[in-house]
Amino acid sequence: MQQFDNIDDYIADLKDKAAKNPSCSNTRYNLGVAYLSKREFMEAEREFINAINESPKMAEAYVQLGGICLQREDLEGCLRYNIQASQQRPFFAVPWGNIGFVYMQQGEVDKAIGALKRAVKYDPNFIQALSTLGSAYFHEGEVDDCIEVCEKAVKINNHFGPAWNNLALCYMEKKDFDKAAECIEKAKESGYDVSPDLIKDLEEARA
Template structure:
Protein backbone atom coordinates (compact mmCIF):
# COMPACT_ATOMS: atom_id res chain seq x y z
CA UNK A 1 0.00 0.00 0.00
CA UNK A 2 1.21 3.49 -0.82
CA UNK A 3 1.29 6.18 1.87
CA UNK A 4 -1.78 7.87 0.37
CA UNK A 5 -3.64 4.52 0.41
CA UNK A 6 -2.74 4.00 4.07
CA UNK A 7 -3.86 7.53 4.95
CA UNK A 8 -7.15 7.02 3.08
CA UNK A 9 -7.71 3.73 4.94
CA UNK A 10 -7.10 5.50 8.28
CA UNK A 11 -9.75 8.10 7.43
CA UNK A 12 -12.17 5.34 6.46
CA UNK A 13 -11.52 3.51 9.75
CA UNK A 14 -11.90 6.72 11.76
CA UNK A 15 -15.27 7.33 10.10
CA UNK A 16 -16.29 3.85 11.23
CA UNK A 17 -15.11 4.68 14.74
CA UNK A 18 -17.53 7.62 14.89
CA UNK A 19 -20.36 5.13 14.28
CA UNK A 20 -18.99 2.58 16.78
CA UNK A 21 -16.51 4.24 19.19
CA UNK A 22 -16.30 1.15 21.45
CA UNK A 23 -14.94 -1.15 18.71
CA UNK A 24 -11.55 -2.41 19.87
CA UNK A 25 -10.70 -3.96 16.50
CA UNK A 26 -11.16 -0.62 14.71
CA UNK A 27 -8.84 1.07 17.20
CA UNK A 28 -6.36 -1.77 16.64
CA UNK A 29 -6.55 -1.48 12.85
CA UNK A 30 -6.01 2.29 12.97
CA UNK A 31 -2.98 1.71 15.20
CA UNK A 32 -1.51 -0.82 12.76
CA UNK A 33 -1.98 1.59 9.86
CA UNK A 34 -0.21 4.37 11.80
CA UNK A 35 2.63 1.89 12.38
CA UNK A 36 2.82 1.45 8.60
CA UNK A 37 3.31 5.23 8.39
CA UNK A 38 5.97 4.95 11.13
CA UNK A 39 3.94 7.29 13.33
CA UNK A 40 4.58 5.14 16.38
CA UNK A 41 3.35 7.59 19.02
CA UNK A 42 -0.10 7.89 17.42
CA UNK A 43 -0.16 4.13 16.81
CA UNK A 44 0.61 3.50 20.48
CA UNK A 45 -2.38 5.58 21.57
CA UNK A 46 -4.82 3.65 19.37
CA UNK A 47 -3.38 0.26 20.37
CA UNK A 48 -3.58 1.12 24.07
CA UNK A 49 -7.18 2.23 23.55
CA UNK A 50 -7.90 -1.08 21.78
CA UNK A 51 -6.66 -2.91 24.89
CA UNK A 52 -8.79 -0.73 27.15
CA UNK A 53 -11.82 -1.65 25.05
CA UNK A 54 -10.87 -5.33 24.83
CA UNK A 55 -8.20 -6.47 27.34
CA UNK A 56 -7.92 -9.90 25.64
CA UNK A 57 -6.80 -8.52 22.25
CA UNK A 58 -3.44 -10.32 22.20
CA UNK A 59 -2.39 -8.90 18.81
CA UNK A 60 -2.47 -5.36 20.24
CA UNK A 61 0.05 -6.34 22.94
CA UNK A 62 2.31 -7.82 20.25
CA UNK A 63 2.16 -4.62 18.20
CA UNK A 64 2.96 -2.53 21.28
CA UNK A 65 5.90 -4.87 21.86
CA UNK A 66 7.05 -4.14 18.32
CA UNK A 67 6.94 -0.40 19.00
CA UNK A 68 8.92 -0.93 22.23
CA UNK A 69 11.53 -2.92 20.30
CA UNK A 70 11.75 -0.15 17.71
CA UNK A 71 12.44 2.27 20.58
CA UNK A 72 15.19 0.00 21.94
CA UNK A 73 13.10 -0.93 25.00
CA UNK A 74 13.79 -4.66 25.37
CA UNK A 75 12.06 -4.88 28.74
CA UNK A 76 8.91 -3.27 27.36
CA UNK A 77 8.97 -5.53 24.30
CA UNK A 78 9.30 -8.63 26.46
CA UNK A 79 6.59 -7.51 28.87
CA UNK A 80 4.00 -6.84 26.14
CA UNK A 81 4.71 -10.16 24.42
CA UNK A 82 4.56 -12.02 27.72
CA UNK A 83 1.09 -10.52 28.30
CA UNK A 84 0.03 -11.63 24.81
CA UNK A 85 1.32 -15.17 25.42
CA UNK A 86 -0.69 -15.41 28.66
CA UNK A 87 -3.87 -14.29 26.91
CA UNK A 88 -3.42 -16.71 23.97
CA UNK A 89 -0.93 -19.35 24.99
CA UNK A 90 -0.73 -21.04 21.57
CA UNK A 91 -0.15 -17.75 19.70
CA UNK A 92 3.32 -18.34 18.19
CA UNK A 93 4.36 -14.73 17.55
CA UNK A 94 4.80 -13.53 21.16
CA UNK A 95 6.82 -16.65 22.02
CA UNK A 96 9.07 -15.96 19.02
CA UNK A 97 9.46 -12.33 20.02
CA UNK A 98 10.33 -13.28 23.61
CA UNK A 99 12.93 -15.66 22.21
CA UNK A 100 14.43 -12.81 20.19
CA UNK A 101 14.62 -10.62 23.32
CA UNK A 102 16.28 -13.43 25.30
CA UNK A 103 18.83 -13.71 22.49
CA UNK A 104 19.50 -9.97 22.52
CA UNK A 105 20.14 -10.25 26.25
CA UNK A 106 22.56 -13.14 25.68
CA UNK A 107 20.34 -15.69 27.45
CA UNK A 108 20.65 -18.36 24.77
CA UNK A 109 19.05 -21.28 26.62
CA UNK A 110 15.88 -19.30 27.38
CA UNK A 111 15.86 -18.05 23.78
CA UNK A 112 15.99 -21.59 22.43
CA UNK A 113 13.14 -22.71 24.72
CA UNK A 114 10.90 -19.79 23.64
CA UNK A 115 11.70 -20.20 19.95
CA UNK A 116 11.05 -23.96 20.02
CA UNK A 117 7.71 -23.22 21.68
CA UNK A 118 6.85 -20.71 18.94
CA UNK A 119 7.74 -23.22 16.21
CA UNK A 120 5.73 -25.98 17.91
CA UNK A 121 2.68 -23.71 17.63
CA UNK A 122 3.48 -22.57 14.05
CA UNK A 123 6.10 -24.57 12.09
CA UNK A 124 5.75 -22.06 9.19
CA UNK A 125 7.02 -19.17 11.38
CA UNK A 126 10.11 -18.32 9.30
CA UNK A 127 11.45 -15.61 11.61
CA UNK A 128 11.39 -17.99 14.60
CA UNK A 129 13.04 -20.78 12.57
CA UNK A 130 15.86 -18.43 11.52
CA UNK A 131 16.27 -16.89 14.97
CA UNK A 132 16.58 -20.40 16.44
CA UNK A 133 19.39 -21.02 13.95
CA UNK A 134 21.04 -17.84 15.22
CA UNK A 135 20.65 -19.07 18.80
CA UNK A 136 22.38 -22.35 17.93
CA UNK A 137 25.18 -20.32 16.34
CA UNK A 138 25.58 -18.27 19.53
CA UNK A 139 25.63 -21.52 21.50
CA UNK A 140 28.48 -22.79 19.30
CA UNK A 141 26.40 -25.57 17.72
CA UNK A 142 27.44 -24.88 14.12
CA UNK A 143 25.89 -28.00 12.57
CA UNK A 144 22.65 -27.37 14.44
CA UNK A 145 22.75 -23.77 13.22
CA UNK A 146 23.16 -24.78 9.57
CA UNK A 147 20.40 -27.40 9.74
CA UNK A 148 18.02 -24.99 11.47
CA UNK A 149 18.70 -22.08 9.07
CA UNK A 150 18.08 -24.45 6.17
CA UNK A 151 14.58 -25.02 7.55
CA UNK A 152 13.98 -21.27 7.37
CA UNK A 153 15.33 -21.15 3.79
CA UNK A 154 13.11 -24.09 2.80
CA UNK A 155 10.11 -22.04 3.98
CA UNK A 156 11.29 -18.73 2.50
CA UNK A 157 14.13 -19.00 -0.08
CA UNK A 158 14.75 -15.22 -0.01
CA UNK A 159 15.23 -14.90 3.75
CA UNK A 160 18.58 -13.10 3.81
CA UNK A 161 19.35 -13.21 7.55
CA UNK A 162 19.31 -17.03 7.50
CA UNK A 163 21.87 -17.13 4.66
CA UNK A 164 24.02 -14.65 6.58
CA UNK A 165 23.97 -16.82 9.71
CA UNK A 166 24.85 -19.88 7.61
CA UNK A 167 27.79 -17.94 6.18
CA UNK A 168 29.02 -17.11 9.68
CA UNK A 169 28.74 -20.76 10.73
CA UNK A 170 30.71 -21.88 7.67
CA UNK A 171 33.41 -19.30 8.42
CA UNK A 172 33.73 -20.70 11.95
CA UNK A 173 34.06 -24.18 10.38
CA UNK A 174 36.83 -22.75 8.12
CA UNK A 175 34.75 -23.66 5.04
CA UNK A 176 35.35 -20.32 3.35
CA UNK A 177 34.04 -21.37 -0.09
CA UNK A 178 30.67 -22.31 1.39
CA UNK A 179 30.68 -19.14 3.53
CA UNK A 180 31.21 -16.97 0.44
CA UNK A 181 28.34 -18.76 -1.33
CA UNK A 182 25.94 -18.10 1.56
CA UNK A 183 26.96 -14.45 1.94
CA UNK A 184 26.45 -13.92 -1.80
CA UNK A 185 22.99 -15.49 -1.52
CA UNK A 186 22.22 -13.18 1.42
CA UNK A 187 23.24 -10.14 -0.65
CA UNK A 188 21.12 -11.33 -3.58
CA UNK A 189 18.06 -11.09 -1.31
CA UNK A 190 18.94 -7.47 -0.48
CA UNK A 191 20.51 -8.30 2.89
CA UNK A 192 23.56 -6.19 3.70
CA UNK A 193 26.54 -8.33 4.69
CA UNK A 194 28.99 -6.50 6.96
CA UNK A 195 32.07 -5.15 5.08
CA UNK A 196 34.45 -6.73 7.62
CA UNK A 197 33.08 -10.16 6.65
CA UNK A 198 34.28 -9.67 3.08
CA UNK A 199 37.67 -8.46 4.34
CA UNK A 200 38.02 -11.54 6.50
CA UNK A 201 37.11 -13.78 3.55
CA UNK A 202 39.71 -12.03 1.34
CA UNK A 203 42.39 -12.59 3.99
CA UNK A 204 41.37 -16.24 4.30
CA UNK A 205 41.85 -16.60 0.55
Protein backbone atom coordinates in the same frame (compact mmCIF):
# COMPACT_ATOMS: atom_id res chain seq x y z
CA MET B 1 -15.24 -4.43 1.14
CA GLN B 2 -15.14 -0.66 0.83
CA GLN B 3 -12.22 0.73 -1.18
CA PHE B 4 -10.42 3.93 -0.18
CA ASP B 5 -8.34 6.21 -2.35
CA ASN B 6 -5.74 6.75 0.36
CA ILE B 7 -4.85 5.92 3.96
CA ASP B 8 -6.23 9.23 5.28
CA ASP B 9 -9.71 8.43 3.93
CA TYR B 10 -9.46 4.98 5.53
CA ILE B 11 -8.44 6.53 8.88
CA ALA B 12 -11.30 9.04 8.69
CA ASP B 13 -13.77 6.20 8.06
CA LEU B 14 -12.40 4.18 11.00
CA LYS B 15 -12.53 7.22 13.31
CA ASP B 16 -16.15 7.73 12.33
CA LYS B 17 -16.92 4.06 13.10
CA ALA B 18 -15.06 4.32 16.45
CA ALA B 19 -17.06 7.42 17.39
CA LYS B 20 -20.33 5.59 16.65
CA ASN B 21 -19.26 2.38 18.40
CA PRO B 22 -16.47 3.21 20.89
CA SER B 23 -16.38 -0.30 22.38
CA CYS B 24 -15.52 -2.07 19.08
CA SER B 25 -11.99 -3.34 19.69
CA ASN B 26 -11.51 -4.44 16.05
CA THR B 27 -12.13 -0.90 14.79
CA ARG B 28 -9.66 0.44 17.36
CA TYR B 29 -7.09 -2.18 16.34
CA ASN B 30 -7.49 -1.44 12.62
CA LEU B 31 -7.14 2.26 13.35
CA GLY B 32 -3.90 1.53 15.21
CA VAL B 33 -2.56 -0.44 12.24
CA ALA B 34 -3.53 2.40 9.88
CA TYR B 35 -1.67 4.93 12.05
CA LEU B 36 1.35 2.59 12.13
CA SER B 37 1.42 2.55 8.33
CA LYS B 38 1.86 6.37 8.52
CA ARG B 39 4.49 5.95 11.26
CA GLU B 40 2.26 7.92 13.65
CA PHE B 41 3.36 5.89 16.64
CA MET B 42 1.70 7.84 19.46
CA GLU B 43 -1.71 7.69 17.77
CA ALA B 44 -1.22 3.99 17.00
CA GLU B 45 -0.23 3.27 20.59
CA ARG B 46 -3.33 5.05 21.90
CA GLU B 47 -5.63 2.98 19.67
CA PHE B 48 -3.98 -0.36 20.52
CA ILE B 49 -4.38 0.46 24.23
CA ASN B 50 -8.04 1.36 23.56
CA ALA B 51 -8.45 -2.00 21.77
CA ILE B 52 -6.99 -3.88 24.77
CA ASN B 53 -9.19 -1.94 27.20
CA GLU B 54 -12.23 -3.20 25.27
CA SER B 55 -10.85 -6.72 24.59
CA PRO B 56 -8.12 -7.63 27.10
CA LYS B 57 -7.45 -10.93 25.32
CA MET B 58 -6.55 -9.31 21.97
CA ALA B 59 -3.03 -10.72 21.70
CA GLU B 60 -2.30 -8.98 18.38
CA ALA B 61 -2.67 -5.56 20.02
CA TYR B 62 -0.09 -6.46 22.68
CA VAL B 63 2.29 -7.57 19.90
CA GLN B 64 1.80 -4.26 18.07
CA LEU B 65 2.49 -2.33 21.29
CA GLY B 66 5.66 -4.39 21.68
CA GLY B 67 6.68 -3.37 18.16
CA ILE B 68 6.18 0.31 19.03
CA CYS B 69 8.40 -0.18 22.11
CA LEU B 70 11.07 -1.75 19.89
CA GLN B 71 10.85 1.29 17.59
CA ARG B 72 11.75 3.38 20.66
CA GLU B 73 14.54 0.93 21.59
CA ASP B 74 12.60 0.01 24.73
CA LEU B 75 13.48 -3.69 24.92
CA GLU B 76 11.90 -4.17 28.36
CA GLY B 77 8.59 -2.73 27.15
CA CYS B 78 8.71 -4.91 24.04
CA LEU B 79 9.37 -8.00 26.18
CA ARG B 80 6.60 -7.13 28.64
CA TYR B 81 3.93 -6.66 25.95
CA ASN B 82 4.89 -9.85 24.10
CA ILE B 83 4.81 -11.87 27.32
CA GLN B 84 1.29 -10.50 27.87
CA ALA B 85 0.37 -11.53 24.31
CA SER B 86 1.71 -15.06 24.91
CA GLN B 87 -0.35 -15.29 28.12
CA GLN B 88 -3.53 -14.39 26.25
CA ARG B 89 -2.82 -16.75 23.31
CA PRO B 90 -0.20 -19.34 24.33
CA PHE B 91 -0.09 -21.00 20.88
CA PHE B 92 0.36 -17.74 18.92
CA ALA B 93 3.88 -17.98 17.45
CA VAL B 94 4.59 -14.27 16.87
CA PRO B 95 5.00 -13.14 20.51
CA TRP B 96 7.27 -16.12 21.21
CA GLY B 97 9.46 -15.11 18.28
CA ASN B 98 9.60 -11.53 19.56
CA ILE B 99 10.37 -12.69 23.11
CA GLY B 100 13.25 -14.77 21.74
CA PHE B 101 14.55 -11.81 19.73
CA VAL B 102 14.57 -9.54 22.81
CA TYR B 103 16.29 -12.16 24.96
CA MET B 104 18.99 -12.47 22.26
CA GLN B 105 19.47 -8.69 22.31
CA GLN B 106 19.82 -8.87 26.10
CA GLY B 107 22.35 -11.72 25.95
CA GLU B 108 19.94 -14.22 27.58
CA VAL B 109 20.68 -16.91 24.99
CA ASP B 110 19.19 -19.90 26.86
CA LYS B 111 15.91 -18.04 27.40
CA ALA B 112 15.98 -16.97 23.73
CA ILE B 113 16.35 -20.58 22.55
CA GLY B 114 13.41 -21.68 24.74
CA ALA B 115 11.10 -18.97 23.36
CA LEU B 116 12.21 -19.41 19.74
CA LYS B 117 11.71 -23.18 19.87
CA ARG B 118 8.12 -22.54 20.93
CA ALA B 119 7.65 -20.02 18.09
CA VAL B 120 8.87 -22.56 15.53
CA LYS B 121 6.81 -25.36 17.10
CA TYR B 122 3.62 -23.30 16.74
CA ASP B 123 4.55 -22.03 13.25
CA PRO B 124 7.18 -24.19 11.48
CA ASN B 125 7.35 -21.62 8.62
CA PHE B 126 8.14 -18.65 10.91
CA ILE B 127 11.27 -17.68 9.05
CA GLN B 128 12.51 -14.88 11.35
CA ALA B 129 12.21 -17.18 14.36
CA LEU B 130 14.10 -19.96 12.56
CA SER B 131 16.94 -17.58 11.66
CA THR B 132 17.13 -16.02 15.14
CA LEU B 133 17.14 -19.54 16.62
CA GLY B 134 20.05 -20.29 14.30
CA SER B 135 21.90 -17.24 15.65
CA ALA B 136 21.27 -18.42 19.20
CA TYR B 137 22.54 -21.93 18.43
CA PHE B 138 25.65 -20.49 16.75
CA HIS B 139 26.28 -18.29 19.79
CA GLU B 140 26.20 -21.45 21.94
CA GLY B 141 28.59 -23.30 19.61
CA GLU B 142 25.82 -25.62 18.35
CA VAL B 143 26.90 -25.31 14.70
CA ASP B 144 24.98 -28.33 13.35
CA ASP B 145 21.75 -27.17 15.02
CA CYS B 146 22.27 -23.72 13.48
CA ILE B 147 22.73 -25.27 10.02
CA GLU B 148 19.58 -27.38 10.43
CA VAL B 149 17.24 -24.49 11.29
CA CYS B 150 18.79 -22.01 8.84
CA GLU B 151 18.52 -24.52 5.99
CA LYS B 152 14.82 -24.82 6.85
CA ALA B 153 14.59 -21.02 6.68
CA VAL B 154 16.18 -20.72 3.21
CA LYS B 155 13.96 -23.53 1.92
CA ILE B 156 10.96 -21.42 2.93
CA ASN B 157 12.46 -18.26 1.42
CA ASN B 158 15.62 -18.57 -0.67
CA HIS B 159 16.21 -14.80 -0.38
CA PHE B 160 16.31 -14.56 3.41
CA GLY B 161 19.73 -13.00 3.97
CA PRO B 162 20.15 -13.42 7.76
CA ALA B 163 19.82 -17.21 7.45
CA TRP B 164 22.37 -17.35 4.61
CA ASN B 165 24.73 -15.25 6.73
CA ASN B 166 24.33 -17.67 9.66
CA LEU B 167 25.07 -20.57 7.31
CA ALA B 168 28.22 -18.80 6.07
CA LEU B 169 29.41 -18.43 9.67
CA CYS B 170 28.73 -22.13 10.32
CA TYR B 171 30.64 -23.31 7.26
CA MET B 172 33.55 -21.04 8.21
CA GLU B 173 33.59 -22.85 11.57
CA LYS B 174 33.59 -26.20 9.75
CA LYS B 175 36.39 -24.95 7.47
CA ASP B 176 34.23 -25.65 4.40
CA PHE B 177 35.29 -22.41 2.75
CA ASP B 178 33.71 -23.08 -0.66
CA LYS B 179 30.33 -23.63 0.98
CA ALA B 180 30.86 -20.51 3.13
CA ALA B 181 31.58 -18.49 -0.03
CA GLU B 182 28.38 -19.76 -1.66
CA CYS B 183 26.36 -18.74 1.41
CA ILE B 184 27.96 -15.27 1.49
CA GLU B 185 27.02 -14.77 -2.17
CA LYS B 186 23.44 -15.86 -1.45
CA ALA B 187 23.29 -13.44 1.51
CA LYS B 188 24.57 -10.58 -0.67
CA GLU B 189 22.07 -11.43 -3.44
CA SER B 190 19.29 -11.11 -0.86
CA GLY B 191 20.45 -7.57 -0.04
CA TYR B 192 21.97 -8.55 3.31
CA ASP B 193 24.98 -6.51 4.47
CA VAL B 194 27.58 -9.20 5.11
CA SER B 195 30.24 -8.14 7.59
CA PRO B 196 33.46 -7.04 5.84
CA ASP B 197 35.34 -8.96 8.57
CA LEU B 198 33.64 -12.22 7.53
CA ILE B 199 34.54 -11.63 3.87
CA LYS B 200 38.15 -10.81 4.87
CA ASP B 201 38.38 -13.94 7.06
CA LEU B 202 37.16 -16.06 4.16
CA GLU B 203 39.63 -14.50 1.71
CA GLU B 204 42.49 -15.12 4.14
CA ALA B 205 41.35 -18.70 4.81
CA ARG B 206 41.24 -19.46 1.08
CA ALA B 207 44.55 -17.75 0.27
